[in-house]
Amino acid sequence: MTYNVILAGVGGQGILSIAFVIDQAALAEGLYFLQAEVHGMSQRGGAVQSHLRLSDTQVYSPLIPQGEADLILSVEPLEALRYFSYLKPQGVVISSRSPFVNIPDYTPVEDVYREIANGPASVLVEADKLAKEAGSLRAENMVMLGAASLYLPLQEDNLKKFIKILFKSKGEKVVETNLKAFELGRQAAKK
Amino acid sequence: MDKIILLGDEAVALAAIHSGLAAAYSYPGTPASEIMEFLIRQPGNGEKYVAKWCVNEKVAMEEALGASFAGQRAMVSFKHVGLNVAADPFMNAAITGANGGLVVVSADDPGFHSSQNEQDSRYYGDFARILCLEPANHQEAYDLTREAFDLSEKFGLPVMIRLVTRLAHSRAPVAVREPRGKNQNPKYGYGPDWTLLPANARRRYQELLGRQKDLKNYAENCLFNELSPGEKGSRSGVVVTGLAYNYFREFYNRLALKPAFLKIATYPFPEQKLLKLIEQIDELTVIEEGYPFIERFIRGVAGLPGKVIRGKMDGTIPASGELTPEIVAKALDLPVKTGLSTGDFRLPARPPQLCPGCPHGDTYKALNEALQGYDRANVFSDIGCYTLGALPPYKAIQTCVCMGASVSMAKGGAEAGVYPSVAVIGDSTFAHSGLTPLFDAVYSNTDMTVIILDNGTVAMTGAQPSFGTGEPLDRLLIGLGINKDHLRVIIPLPKNHQLNTGIIREELAYHGLSVIIARRECIQILGDKKRS
Ligand code: SF4
Numbered sequence: 001m002t003y004n005v006i007l008a009g010v011g012g013q014g015i016l017s018i019a020f021v022i023d024q025a026a027l028a029e030g031l032y033f034l035q036a037e038v039h040g041m042s043q044r045g046g047a048v049q050s051h052l053r054l055s056d057t058q059v060y061s062p063l064i065p066q067g068e069a070d071l072i073l074s075v076e077p078l079e080a081l082r083y084f085s086y087l088k089p090q091g092v093v094i095s096s097r098s099p100f101v102n103i104p105d106y107t108p109v110e111d112v113y114r115e116i117a118n119g120p121a122s123v124l125v126e127a128d129k130l131a132k133e134a135g136s137l138r139a140e141n142m143v144m145l146g147a148a149s150l151y152l153p154l155q156e157d158n159l160k161k162f163i164k165i166l167f168k169s170k171g172e173k174v175v176e177t178n179l180k181a182f183e184l185g186r187q188a189a190k191k
Numbered sequence: 192m193d194k195i196i197l198l199g200d201e202a203v204a205l206a207a208i209h210s211g212l213a214a215a216y217s218y219p220g221t222p223a224s225e226i227m228e229f230l231i232r233q234p235g236n237g238e239k240y241v242a243k244w245c246v247n248e249k250v251a252m253e254e255a256l257g258a259s260f261a262g263q264r265a266m267v268s269f270k271h272v273g274l275n276v277a278a279d280p281f282m283n284a285a286i287t288g289a290n291g292g293l294v295v296v297s298a299d300d301p302g303f304h305s306s307q308n309e310q311d312s313r314y315y316g317d318f319a320r321i322l323c324l325e326p327a328n329h330q331e332a333y334d335l336t337r338e339a340f341d342l343s344e345k346f347g348l349p350v351m352i353r354l355v356t357r358l359a360h361s362r363a364p365v366a367v368r369e370p371r372g373k374n375q376n377p378k379y380g381y382g383p384d385w386t387l388l389p390a391n392a393r394r395r396y397q398e399l400l401g402r403q404k405d406l407k408n409y410a411e412n413c414l415f416n417e418l419s420p421g422e423k424g425s426r427s428g429v430v431v432t433g434l435a436y437n438y439f440r441e442f443y444n445r446l447a448l449k450p451a452f453l454k455i456a457t458y459p460f461p462e463q464k465l466l467k468l469i470e471q472i473d474e475l476t477v478i479e480e481g482y483p484f485i486e487r488f489i490r491g492v493a494g495l496p497g498k499v500i501r502g503k504m505d506g507t508i509p510a511s512g513e514l515t516p517e518i519v520a521k522a523l524d525l526p527v528k529t530g531l532s533t534g535d536f537r538l539p540a541r542p543p544q545l546c547p548g549c550p551h552g553d554t555y556k557a558l559n560e561a562l563q564g565y566d567r568a569n570v571f572s573d574i575g576c577y578t579l580g581a582l583p584p585y586k587a588i589q590t591c592v593c594m595g596a597s598v599s600m601a602k603g604g605a606e607a608g609v610y611p612s613v614a615v616i617g618d619s620t621f622a623h624s625g626l627t628p629l630f631d632a633v634y635s636n637t638d639m640t641v642i643i644l645d646n647g648t649v650a651m652t653g654a655q656p657s658f659g660t661g662e663p664l665d666r667l668l669i670g671l672g673i674n675k676d677h678l679r680v681i682i683p684l685p686k687n688h689q690l691n692t693g694i695i696r697e698e699l700a701y702h703g704l705s706v707i708i709a710r711r712e713c714i715q716i717l718g719d720k721k722r723s
Binding site: 010011019023024027032033034035036037038039040041043044045046047059060061062063064065066067068069078079081082084085086087088089091102103105106107111115119120 | 194196221222224225304305328357358360361362363364434436437438440441515516517520527528529530531532533536537538539540541542543544545546547576579651652653
């Protein structure tokens with residue numbers, strides 16, 4: 001089994017926090033993994049992505065070959081489309097519905113939704129609304145991780161365990177907000 | 192021991208600690224910054240070892256050399272272009288040699304992710320005639336760094352580690368080994384070896400040349416250089432170096448007839464193993480991340496008579512840019528998948544840009560307005576977040592070459608008729624390499640205006656501390672000889688736009704050297720401070 005995930009978003013949206021939780025859970029479950037990420041210039045509001053590979057045998061390439069991603073998990077809808085060439089025909093797209101508009105020529109968002117729907121199986125999540133409901137707009141990334149948790153080859157409990165560890169230093173309340181965000185995302189993806 | 196999840200950078204850093212590191216120095220630069228960040232974060236910092244950001248890479252290299260002279264294990268790390276800055280002490284450290292283990296980590300950036308070039312540090316290792324080790328993966332990043340400290344003390348030479356972005360910035364589990372302590376009761380380096388008067392230097396260089404056979408011997412026997420025979424009937428072979436090995440292995444099982452291959456992790460590279468590989472084959476494919484370093488050696492001028500060599504020099508693999516699984520699959524004659532397409536859907540690019548509310552944006556708006564009406568003006572700029580001012584909506588700068596070049600180029604430009612000649616440089620870049628050219632301009636009272644963007648941090652690489660910021664920067668400039676009347680401070684905020692534009696205009700009009708400090712904290716660190 002090899003499960004390939006493209007994490008996508010805009011610099012500053014917290015995709016590395018998603019990656020942290022998945023990485024740690026994968027290690028706890030004895031899986032091999034490799035995760036390539038972007039630092040430096042692109043983090044300044046540019047398109048960012050992380051290639052994440054989970055497997056029960058050794059994985060080598062730090063980048064996912066085109067056409068071999070099982071999942072695109074995007075914190076931003078336009079960014080989900082940027083990596084379609086990586087997706088398997090039977091792959092899944094899970095994306096936030098909330099556009100992050102920091103460019104003058106952002107495509108009309110309805111067209112973006114339609115284009116995602118034209119692709120393979122997809123789930124669009126009201127990440128901003130659910131994050132607010134959980135207690136903080138900053139928790140959109142954990143909403144998205146919750147939605148993806150239905151598809152990832154990892155146990156829900158393990159993911160939650162490392163969310164707790166990730167946010168522990170920020171206090172009890174931040175931990176709870178993020179766990180709730182995860183839960184709301186998971187429920188939303190079930191519908 | 193348990194496995195730990197580490198970035199490639201962090202695997203190097205942890206291995207250094209476990210090797211008995213006493214001192215580590217660095218200047219921030221993608222993709223190397225996370226080495227020092229990791230060292231600083233660890234509880235041993237300050238207690239078991241010293242880990243410090245330095246004012247620039249040359250200083251970092253020399254501080255590490257000083258620690259090595261004192262008999263302690265030292266490491267210096269920087270991005271590839273940082274090695275250009277440190278090249279003088281780097282080259283000479285090969286002549287003095289190392290006393291305590293000295294490891295130089297240079298992180299290359301093939302593909303220009305965050306850099307102005309994609310130079311290949313392996314040439315520097317070769318140039319200095321020292322060992323360069325190139326890990327393929329995270330485990331090797333750890334293991335080879337530990338090995339590098341041993342080799343440095345064994346051969347009495349600095350040892351280089353070459354990383355590339357994809358290894359530096361990817362994470363994987365790493366198995367670590369028993370740590371060891373620092374060198375106990377170390378002796379200082381032997382004076383005549385370290386005093387490079389010509390007579391000493393000649394002798395030391397002969398010794399370095401004499402060492403070469405030992406380095407070659409090591410390469411021949413090093414287990415990280417692996418020669419694997421091909422399947423019966425195969426007449427093709429592959430040479431893979433460093434990270435390229437992973438792309439090759441990704442597809443290895445899909446190859447119908449397995450080729451022989453040589454995986455290379457050291458330079459000098461194992462020539463005998465390479466010859467053994469070549470004997471078995473008619474066609475050789477060379478896959479390297481970076482320049483065609485090995486490929487050029489193999490081709491020489493005469494190539495391999497009767498055999499085909501494929502790689503970056505014949506177009507099998509693109510000569511520039513990063514390797515991808517697709518490029519390597521194609522080089523191995525495997526079918527390349529294409530994945531899904533979004534057809535003719537128009538997907539706008541999302542390039543990096545200044546954060547909303549960034550002080551640089553306000554400075555650039557004022558500068559653009561102040562420059563209106565001049566037709567021979569030029570804004571020379573430098574390296575940092577503010578380089579993004581080249582892009583719309585600001586389009587405020589016309590150059591970015593290397594650290595500190597804004598100030599020196601503005602002087603050269605002014606002397607060749609550019610007016611107004613403006614330099615725009617960040618506070619940390621100024622401390623790194625802007626001070627000396629400004630001193631030069633003071634001496635000539637050059638007709639130019641230097642704008643120092645003082646946001647109090649090294650923002651682009653993740654908010655490391657800056658040396659030349661705030662009030663000490665003002666005093667430094669006065670001390671350097673800047674005329675007080677033409678040393679101005681502006682606060683780049685939208686509400687100050689008129690005022691700031693006016694001040695810049697006055698200094699542009701002044702025919703002599705002016706310095707304007709645009710001072711407002713980076714909003715990212717401001718935000719971090721508020722949250723914590
Ligand atoms: S990180 Fe700081 S200096 Fe860089 S663009 Fe953002 S606000 Fe400006």
